[in-house]
Amino acid sequence: MYACTFCFDLEKEGAHIVTRKEVAELARVSEATVSRVFNGVGPMKEETKQRVLEAAKTLNYHPNAIAQSFARRRSGNLGVVLPYVPKVHLFSTYFFSEILSGIGSKVREKGYDLLLMLRTMEEESDYSDIFRSQKVDACIILGAGDTPQERDQLKRLQEAGHPFCLVNQHFPGERFNEVDADHEAGSYMAVRHLLQKGYRRIAFLNGSPQFSSSDDRRKGYERAMREAGIEPAGYPHWYYEGNYSRTSGYRAAARIYEHREEIDAVFSANDRMATGLMQGLREFGWEAGRDIAIIGCDNSDAARVTDPPLTSVGVPFYEMGSLAADRLLSLVLQEGEPFQLKLGTQLVVRQSCSKR
Amino acid sequence: MYACTFCFDLEKEGAHIVTRKEVAELARVSEATVSRVFNGVGPMKEETKQRVLEAAKTLNYHPNAIAQSFARRRSGNLGVVLPYVPKVHLFSTYFFSEILSGIGSKVREKGYDLLLMLRTMEEESDYSDIFRSQKVDACIILGAGDTPQERDQLKRLQEAGHPFCLVNQHFPGERFNEVDADHEAGSYMAVRHLLQKGYRRIAFLNGSPQFSSSDDRRKGYERAMREAGIEPAGYPHWYYEGNYSRTSGYRAAARIYEHREEIDAVFSANDRMATGLMQGLREFGWEAGRDIAIIGCDNSDAARVTDPPLTSVGVPFYEMGSLAADRLLSLVLQEGEPFQLKLGTQLVVRQSCSKR
DNA sequence: TTGTAGGCGTTATCAG
DNA sequence: CTGATAACGCCTACAA
Numbered sequence: 001m002y003a004c005t006f007c008f009d010l011e012k013e014g015a016h017i018v019t020r021k022e023v024a025e026l027a028r029v030s031e032a033t034v035s036r037v038f039n040g041v042g043p044m045k046e047e048t049k050q051r052v053l054e055a056a057k058t059l060n061y062h063p064n065a066i067a068q069s070f071a072r073r074r075s076g077n078l079g080v081v082l083p084y085v086p087k088v089h090l091f092s093t094y095f096f097s098e099i100l101s102g103i104g105s106k107v108r109e110k111g112y113d114l115l116l117m118l119r120t121m122e123e124e125s126d127y128s129d130i131f132r133s134q135k136v137d138a139c140i141i142l143g144a145g146d147t148p149q150e151r152d153q154l155k156r157l158q159e160a161g162h163p164f165c166l167v168n169q170h171f172p173g174e175r176f177n178e179v180d181a182d183h184e185a186g187s188y189m190a191v192r193h194l195l196q197k198g199y200r201r202i203a204f205l206n207g208s209p210q211f212s213s214s215d216d217r218r219k220g221y222e223r224a225m226r227e228a229g230i231e232p233a234g235y236p237h238w239y240y241e242g243n244y245s246r247t248s249g250y251r252a253a254a255r256i257y258e259h260r261e262e263i264d265a266v267f268s269a270n271d272r273m274a275t276g277l278m279q280g281l282r283e284f285g286w287e288a289g290r291d292i293a294i295i296g297c298d299n300s301d302a303a304r305v306t307d308p309p310l311t312s313v314g315v316p317f318y319e320m321g322s323l324a325a326d327r328l329l330s331l332v333l334q335e336g337e338p339f340q341l342k343l344g345t346q347l348v349v350r351q352s353c354s355k356r
Numbered sequence: 357m358y359a360c361t362f363c364f365d366l367e368k369e370g371a372h373i374v375t376r377k378e379v380a381e382l383a384r385v386s387e388a389t390v391s392r393v394f395n396g397v398g399p400m401k402e403e404t405k406q407r408v409l410e411a412a413k414t415l416n417y418h419p420n421a422i423a424q425s426f427a428r429r430r431s432g433n434l435g436v437v438l439p440y441v442p443k444v445h446l447f448s449t450y451f452f453s454e455i456l457s458g459i460g461s462k463v464r465e466k467g468y469d470l471l472l473m474l475r476t477m478e479e480e481s482d483y484s485d486i487f488r489s490q491k492v493d494a495c496i497i498l499g500a501g502d503t504p505q506e507r508d509q510l511k512r513l514q515e516a517g518h519p520f521c522l523v524n525q526h527f528p529g530e531r532f533n534e535v536d537a538d539h540e541a542g543s544y545m546a547v548r549h550l551l552q553k554g555y556r557r558i559a560f561l562n563g564s565p566q567f568s569s570s571d572d573r574r575k576g577y578e579r580a581m582r583e584a585g586i587e588p589a590g591y592p593h594w595y596y597e598g599n600y601s602r603t604s605g606y607r608a609a610a611r612i613y614e615h616r617e618e619i620d621a622v623f624s625a626n627d628r629m630a631t632g633l634m635q636g637l638r639e640f641g642w643e644a645g646r647d648i649a650i651i652g653c654d655n656s657d658a659a660r661v662t663d664p665p666l667t668s669v670g671v672p673f674y675e676m677g678s679l680a681a682d683r684l685l686s687l688v689l690q691e692g693e694p695f696q697l698k699l700g701t702q703l704v705v706r707q708s709c710s711k712r
Numbered sequence: 713t714t715g716t717a718g719g720c721g722t723t724a725t726c727a728g
Numbered sequence: 729c730t731g732a733t734a735a736c737g738c739c740t741a742c743a744a
Contacts, residue, residue: 017490019720019721019722020721020722021721029730029731030730030731030732031721031722031731031732032723032724032730032731032732032733033729033730033731035722035723035724036729036730039723041724042729042730043729044729044730045729045730048729048730062485062488062489063489063721063722064489064490064720064721064722065489065490065491066422066425066426066431066490066491066720066721066722067426067490067720067721067722067723068721068722068723069422069426069722070422070423070425070426070720070721070722070723070736070737070738071721071722071723071724071735071736072722072723072724072736073723073736075422077471080472084457084460084461093449093450093453093657094449096453097449097452097453100472101440101474104440104472104474105440105474108474113471113472113473113491114471114472114473114474115433115469115470115471115472116436116456116460116469116470116471116472117469117470118457118460118461118464118470129418132418133418133419133420133421134373134420134421134422134423135421135422135469246657246660246661275661278663279661279663282663301449301602301658302657302658302661304602305602305631305635305658305661305662306661306662306663307634307635307638307662307663375736375737375738376737376738377737385714385715386714386715386716387715387737387738388714388715388716388717388738388739388740389713389714389715390738391738391739391740392713392714392739392740395739397739397740398713398714399713400713400714401713401714404713404714419737419738420736420737420738422736422737423736423737423738423739424737424738424739425738426720426721426722426736426737426738426739427719427720427737427738427739427740428720428738428739429720
């Protein structure tokens, strides 16, 4: 009998939404006091506090986050913008899932929530829309490229005073908040590695030019070559350009194979293109690591799966995401300065460039 | 001079947050009328409507989403729970990014937003917490497994009347909302394909048992074998179990190679394990498609990258996500019934099982 | 067709 | 230390 009543009550509570008011009544204090207890502000008698907490527990009270956001005029959400291209995987999902994980862990640590916004390409939507609805307090923009439109939109965001941050992308000449990786240094290391192994005729397979990492990698490649006394500009057949997709790497294989007399290694601006390249070359009977050396970038899962496993420049995407969220949320809380950070990269040597 | 004033005004507007009140004043109507116009409810004079819209445009008014949520007592957010294991990729990121994309497109189409919740494993947090704060109106749970704790939590959610949905996971005996794929049929097709190619000694590399798809795939495998007059239970060396990670597939390679006399094909419960398996076997000098046939599941990107490319059972993750979001949000709006759906799968033949 | 007014569940500011 | 009380921006009967 008692048990029944108890169960019944519990079920009712499950449906009913407990408010601060009820807690206040049960604890015989004012609603304001309940809020103080839950926000830990102001001095208060320990006994009162305990009475409130107890009442809250028996009623199973949980503050309404929406009401809090409304009253505080802060959503408590960090927005993350992802370029969304259905059925086409221009970027590696590795890139995004790592960064997202990094953001997610930091955001949770800071008591925020993550609002995901998938941006379709066709849509000319202003970034400001994201902030206008007030659903996010700040926002991290992933996969942005340096195009005139993009620059314009970001500038407007900046001028409007909306806090945002870019990850893995740099806009020269602007002072946007950014967390980037030192792709130049990473590429330099990779190409140096090839040179030390005795390769001299090293081609470069670049990605889409609107991403700053493409430019950085090209610079690293050229610096290493020039330091070795080789001027890559003198060899037109050493430069190829894809769009970071596996397919574009696959297509490059044909062109590269055409000039096989002048090439004994390829440095690719990401792993996806490198895997496509390996696959394409294999169809001509060329094996990476035997007939040609190949190095990729990102050190993604794909690099471990290919045959032979792919040497690659590791990029700390997870840490970049975490750091971006950390600094950006600090900015929102008025504690912290604008930032433009660059994290180190690391060469992970595997078999795709080991022979010789 | 005029231009200057204009610019100045625009900048001020960028910082100031325009409210409904100001629009009402400029349009010389009540605030209620502004709301009606923006929500398209109730009859109204076309002229009034235009006046309001114009005023809103000149002031650059956008309704405050938080305030709307507060008043409507609906957040307008769909929660998505992801298991979050830093630095460990138990599932393929492919799986999640596809489902997430599917959810994302549907959610946007319905005017909702996506709230991402990364769930760490250690944490014993009740799923109800997700709803208590009122930050989501419904929620899609990804990567759940059939464990006693999980079942308990989901039951409680159900009893509390919180709308949720599972994707790619079935809980026998419960009536949870689910969108699953017909893994049994897919596996059956895959194994039939092997049998038709003349393979008879087919081993099965399963994934973690807490996922219903593991069980389904085992059933499909067994049904195909039995129909061919082979009782797999009679061959203990035909069953292996990994945890869906590439590494677990790699490790299985050694055990499978040990019994190579009794095995000429392997059906793997996902692509990641299959790629690990291929890699492991290669270290013993065994090539997939030449010395052994291999088929995976998921038809992920990885299946196209391996050498040889991997035959795989395609699962419509994108559509599953989209469908789940669609039906779940319909439920929230009181239009639509509880659902338990199952989508078809498809065998994608590549070279990993072509020879012979 | 439009306006008035009460309410949503907090936060935060003042008195006491 | 604690209790009133005024916002917060919008929704929605109900009234006119």
